[in-house]
Amino acid sequence: MYEEDLIGPAGSDGGRRARRGVRRGLRVVLLGIGSAALAGLSSGCHESLTQVDSRVVAPATRPALDIAAGLPRLADLVTDETRNARGAVLDRWEDSWRMPVSEGSRLRAGIYDSFPARDVAFDTISARTAIESVHATIAEIEGVAHPLPPHLSRQLANAKRLLGAAVTAWDQGDAAESVLSTLRSADALRGTTPRMVALNLVEAAEHALEAAGGEVPESAPTGHARARRLTEWARSAVDTGDYEKAIQRAYYACRLLGVDIQ
Numbered sequence: 001m002y003e004e005d006l007i008g009p010a011g012s013d014g015g016r017r018a019r020r021g022v023r024r025g026l027r028v029v030l031l032g033i034g035s036a037a038l039a040g041l042s043s044g045c046h047e048s049l050t051q052v053d054s055r056v057v058a059p060a061t062r063p064a065l066d067i068a069a070g071l072p073r074l075a076d077l078v079t080d081e082t083r084n085a086r087g088a089v090l091d092r093w094e095d096s097w098r099m100p101v102s103e104g105s106r107l108r109a110g111i112y113d114s115f116p117a118r119d120v121a122f123d124t125i126s127a128r129t130a131i132e133s134v135h136a137t138i139a140e141i142e143g144v145a146h147p148l149p150p151h152l153s154r155q156l157a158n159a160k161r162l163l164g165a166a167v168t169a170w171d172q173g174d175a176a177e178s179v180l181s182t183l184r185s186a187d188a189l190r191g192t193t194p195r196m197v198a199l200n201l202v203e204a205a206e207h208a209l210e211a212a213g214g215e216v217p218e219s220a221p222t223g224h225a226r227a228r229r230l231t232e233w234a235r236s237a238v239d240t241g242d243y244e245k246a247i248q249r250a251y252y253a254c255r256l257l258g259v260d261i262q
Helices: 016-018 080-085 087-096 102-114 122-146 150-171 175-190 193-214 221-239 243-257
Strands: 027-033 064-067
Touching: 064 122, 064 175, 064 193, 080 087, 087 102, 102 175, 102 193, 122 150, 122 175, 122 221, 193 221, 193 243, 221 243
Parallel strands: none
Antiparallel strands: 027 064
């Protein structure tokens, strides 16, 4: 399969759009755990990174990975014809990242499952670039943060498995399946980012408060009230983009509420 080939109809400038669709050259910062400089990326990425900015944030709470460059998005990987004809689908994919975590995950799964019926056309130049971009991100994470806490290592392992499936599908000439696996791999990496870690904590605390209803446990009324305030402040911090504060506040709210954070 040649890079200029397209799965489905292709526009005259689809390749030009694809080349600028996915950024490479990444920087990873670990929130909550120390990080170190990298010597470089894997040779498959055709780029090198000699230094990584690093800082430790909220080391006693819930670590997250600040992935500073863009992971591939669905809109990056389709042809211009698909972009024009299926804009509503692309918009729903973008919206899914602003929804509650479980709801957004279900929406994206439905979108991915519907690709064959929707005649979505992917650009293979962009698809190959996306594989390299995700591979580079994984390589940097592995170089920056050892050992990762369980909630991050699970996501990283899932991302690696899905990227392996993407490469296998690519080698077998199934570019459409390769794109789907690449997107799912990128989604797993997004699950490690400060916003998604914060949202998971905030939603866990909100669900615990909802389950408790209006009742304040006699054994710890002050703790319950504080947990509610912390959860509200954490939600506000998410809304304003201060994910570090959101993580800290929601983490302590979960602890006060007895939420089992895996």
